Amino acid sequence: MAERELTVAIVGATGAVGSEVLRTLEERVFPVGEIRLFASARSAGERVEWGAGALRVEDLEDATFDGVEVAFFCAGGAVSAEYGPRAADAGAIVIDKSSHFRMHPDVPLVVPEVNADDLAERHLGIVASPNCTTIPIVVALKPIADAVGLERIVAASYQAVSGGGKRGIDALSRETIDLLNMRSPGGDERGSVFPRRIAFNCIPQVDAFLEDGSTKEEAKVVAETRRVLHLESLPIAVTCVRVPTFYGHTVALTVELAQPLDAADARRILREAPGVILCEMGDEMPYPTAADVGGTDAVYVGRVRNDPSHPRGLQLWVAADNVRKGAALNAVQIAEILARDL
Numbered sequence: 001m002a003e004r005e006l007t008v009a010i011v012g013a014t015g016a017v018g019s020e021v022l023r024t025l026e027e028r029v030f031p032v033g034e035i036r037l038f039a040s041a042r043s044a045g046e047r048v049e050w051g052a053g054a055l056r057v058e059d060l061e062d063a064t065f066d067g068v069e070v071a072f073f074c075a076g077g078a079v080s081a082e083y084g085p086r087a088a089d090a091g092a093i094v095i096d097k098s099s100h101f102r103m104h105p106d107v108p109l110v111v112p113e114v115n116a117d118d119l120a121e122r123h124l125g126i127v128a129s130p131n132c133t134t135i136p137i138v139v140a141l142k143p144i145a146d147a148v149g150l151e152r153i154v155a156a157s158y159q160a161v162s163g164g165g166k167r168g169i170d171a172l173s174r175e176t177i178d179l180l181n182m183r184s185p186g187g188d189e190r191g192s193v194f195p196r197r198i199a200f201n202c203i204p205q206v207d208a209f210l211e212d213g214s215t216k217e218e219a220k221v222v223a224e225t226r227r228v229l230h231l232e233s234l235p236i237a238v239t240c241v242r243v244p245t246f247y248g249h250t251v252a253l254t255v256e257l258a259q260p261l262d263a264a265d266a267r268r269i270l271r272e273a274p275g276v277i278l279c280e281m282g283d284e285m286p287y288p289t290a291a292d293v294g295g296t297d298a299v300y301v302g303r304v305r306n307d308p309s310h311p312r313g314l315q316l317w318v319a320a321d322n323v324r325k326g327a328a329l330n331a332v333q334i335a336e337i338l339a340r341d342l
């Protein structure tokens with residue numbers, strides 16, 4: 001970690017991820033000297049608690065990044081595209097939570113437990129953090145891939161509404177209250193956040209559809225998983241489902257391995273894996289659920305078993321807080337590594 005205190009900016013500081021970045025910096029005692037918070041004109045002027053005092057949110061449109069050393073971008077792809085390079089040009093290291101730069105060849109895409117070495121690559125002053133479903137998948141599968149190799153991944157994700165930001169959280173709250181009060185659930189003034197009602201429902205669509213019938217979210221998980229694991233041609237099939245939980249993404253994984261691996265050996269590997277908490281039958285938490293992982297830092301893995309339909313198959317259930325390890329914590333961990341050289 002840097003020996004001196006750094007000037008830090010959070011763009012999108014009033015959102016689900018940005019506010020968690022602020023909390024995570026404080027909890028992990030990141031060496032923050034000055035901190036600047038940016039959002040749109042909608043929230044400019046709001047005050048946000050920080051330490052014993054409060055910080056004023058600035059309008060990003062009026063932003064200059066002079067003196068900023070580390071800038072977390074948590075305001076969506078369009079904002080990152082426009083303001084990320086400006087912050088980098090002003091000398092900041094940009095850690096981007098949006099998908100905008102994730103596949104850019106000169107922007108490392110990093111999960112510290114998996115490919116921290118990629119931070120040593122040439123980059124444009126911008127480092128990307130993967131999608132909140134990709135992160136738990138790669139943290140859980142990296143040690144298995146290193147031990148016996150991966151030949152194919154089949155995944156189904158069950159994604160919390162906070163993955164859709166603060167409007168997603170509001171939508172589930174509002175729709176649930178409406179339905180319990182025998183009212184029909186309405187959208188907010190900016191239209192519906194999800195393509196169908198989310199309260200008491202599961203929606204097999206996260207983000208927009210692509211021409212091949214998959215969704216953008218599914219395509220992101222496939223491309224990013226390959227990139228972070230350095231397995232560029234790994235066959236991966238994913239179905240992403242939005243479910244009516246507030247925090248915590250869960251993923252059912254079926255993997256085909258290059259060599260057979262007994263489930264007991266897989267559990268032994270996972271017990272030692274960085275960033276992983278293994279849940280086993282007989283434990284207080286025999287398997288993780290979304291409700292268990294909200295507000296926690298680890299990637300939880302449970303239900304580890306051999307796939308009876310394939311001689312080299314393994315099945316796992318993975319869960320992590322999408323806003324924390326899936327977003328804010330991963331970004332702060334990247335900053336902690338980069339800060340050593342500042």
Ligand SMILES: NC(=O)c1ccc[n+]([C@@H]2O[C@H](COP(=O)([O-])OP(=O)(O)OC[C@H]3O[C@@H](n4cnc5c(N)ncnc54)[C@H](OP(=O)(O)O)[C@@H]3O)[C@@H](O)[C@H]2O)c1
Nearest residue numbers: 012014015016017039040043074075076098163165166327
């Ligand atoms: N939520 C997750 O689980 C998750 C996980 C991984 C990655 N991400 C990514 O992280 C980013 C933020 O997501 P989120 O869930 O935190 O969204 P969110 O709750 O909707 O928050 C968005 C933030 O961006 C700000 N913002 C929006 N448009 C802006 C503009 N034109 N100029 C300046 N600020 C603007 C908002 O400010 P106002 O208050 O002024 O509207 C708010 O602070 C997205 O790229 C998302 O894909 C999210």
